[in-house]
Amino acid sequence: MEKYEDAIKCYKEVLNIDSKDKHTWFNIGHAYRIINDYDKAIESFEKVCNIEPDNKEALVYLKKLKKKGTKRSNYRIIFLFKIYHLI
Numbered sequence: 001m002e003k004y005e006d007a008i009k010c011y012k013e014v015l016n017i018d019s020k021d022k023h024t025w026f027n028i029g030h031a032y033r034i035i036n037d038y039d040k041a042i043e044s045f046e047k048v049c050n051i052e053p054d055n056k057e058a059l060v061y062l063k064k065l066k067k068k069g070t071k072r073s074n075y076r077i078i079f080l081f082k083i084y085h086l087i
Contacts, residue, residue: 004031022051026058038065 011028014021029044042065048058 001035004035007031020051022048022055022058025051026055029058029061033061033065038068041065 008028008031011024011031014024015028018024025044025047029041029048032038032041032044042062045058045062045065048055049062052058
């Protein structure tokens with residue numbers, strides 16, 4: 001995972017030069033997705049879509065990531081519900 005975090009740092013340096021580079025935002029989103037930081041991945045893919053609204057790859061990743069986030073939230077709710085009923 002460390003190599004992906006290093007890559008994110010390098011990509012962010014590129015954004016200091018060109019903050020609207022859709023390829024860099026896409027790569028950041030992909031790296032965040034791999035290290036399971038879904039919130040930051042979503043933010044990055046949303047940046048891609050702000051720059052290029054018809055970017056199909058970014059839209060697909062956004063859809064999948066948002067679905068994952070919803071599933072994770074649902075699992076947390078179910079878990080908390082079960083704990084509440086055990087008390």
